[in-house]
């Protein structure tokens with residue numbers, strides 16, 4: 001189904017490179033491993049891949065602390081391997097998106113090392129947010145902002161003469177100094193970075209912290225400093241969503257259009273736009289700004305039919321109204337996996353409903369109008385690994401707060417590919433190092449080799465849903481009309497009569513359109529829509545069907 005632009009209803013697979021597939025035996029995934037896995041992704045039926053950061057980095061935040069924006073960290077390979085990956089992906093018809101991190105760099109970046117050697121007010125310091133401290137001896141931070149990963153958002157340096165010096169801003173860890181985007185040298189360098197990768201054939205970028213680049217120019221105290229901590233839904237309005245940021249996205253969009261004018265291929269900018277409401281997010285998704293922004297409210301929504309209907313309606317109203325499409329996502333490298341997230345529902349149901357709900361949510365997402373992103377392992381129904389011992393945790397959130405709440409290692413454990421015991425084919429060779437995070441023994445039941453042969457697996461559900469998106473004209477872009485349904489059932493019509501329905505309850509309900517052929521299902525015996533077990537899509541005889 002030729003979409004007007006490939007990205008408007010594309011399904012992109014997020015590859016967390018470090019945990020995808022290790023080709024060198026060092027226990028860490030790499031670009032050559034991704035290249036090996038491309039046929040697996042082609043078979044799944046996605047339209048492209050988003051590669052999480054693989055740039056040179058001291059790995060304080062697994063690559064989101066970039067020390068060189070124009071190279072490949074040796075642990076992941078080199079530029080030659082990257083070029084082979086892009087060539088193979090394009091040969092298989094897969095688009096390639098890179099993760100770009102413009103809000104902050106690594107404290108190992110040459111710019112920051114020069115800033116440490118510079119003097120207050122010097123040109124290198126002006127690339128960041130350096131300021132004198134408050135208090136008699138400058139011993140207090142310049143303001144009361146808190147970092148997303150705990151602690152103050154400021155750290156104090158030693159000046160060259162060894163005295164206590166200025167403070168610098170870092171909205172995440174001290175190893176991730178925020179760049180000063182009001183300094184023209186910063187956007188100028190990122191123009192070169194984008195061109196460096198676009199010239200190597202990439203099809204676009206996932207933009208990290210896309211709402212955060214500009215801070216309030218006076219860096220004033222926050223009226224509610226505690227809101228800055230990583231509370232998922234709140235962001236510090238003084239450090240995020242400042243109006244100047246939109247000019248950056250207009251400039252980046254113009255750069256993409258410059259490349260498209262050369263070869264006719266669309267490039268894509270998808271933003272991680274962490275703002276409070278869909279209407280705030282809609283301000284970023286414009287014909288002259290970002291093409292897409294992840295709609296996180298479905299990802300953070302608990303399993304509740306009314307919540308889902310509300311957030312989906314808001315997204316379709318506020319974001320689609322800009323003429324853009326909504327970009328749905330259920331999982332990523334920062335969030336507890338749906339199989340586990342849905343296991344403890346609003347009424348405290350535990351246990352087995354998690355996988356069924358995750359299957360239903362997957363089909364629901366793939367039936368919605370717009371684009372969608374699938375996080376590696378989601379297609380295998382991988383649960384979160386919740387019992388990693390403290391000593392193996394790598395998340396800076398744990399190391400800075402001591403709390404396991406919001407830590408992210410559990411959704412980043414290296415994928416299981418085959419076999420009955422770790423490393424489950426993630427790494428090869430008898431003398432291979434152990435995977436960088438320990439894999440639980442029960443990963444065996446989720447390994448890709450089993451998934452591909454089990455027609456009732458998550459993998460086959462995703463593949464079936466992706467195939468239907470590609471073959472049914474009602475899916476992908478286009479209209480959605482809600483249907484009146486029994487309580488606990490969410491159902492809508494796509495196009496000319498394709499009914500998509502999910503039963504959020506725990507009890508079966510009559511099939512919305514008796515006798516209609518079932519197109520794709522989580523686990524649906526004919527004739528009923530079993531409780532909390534699945535979604536199913538039917539070709540309704542009469543699109544005006546009332547589902548009561």
Ligand code: ISL
Nearest residue numbers: 061064172208209232233234235274334
């Ligand atoms: O929603 C948020 C604000 O409340 C947060 O989720 C914030 O947007 C998010 O933590 C930013 O995440 C991204 O940048 C981080 C990195 O650790 C994450 O992995 C990445 O997804 C710093 O680069």
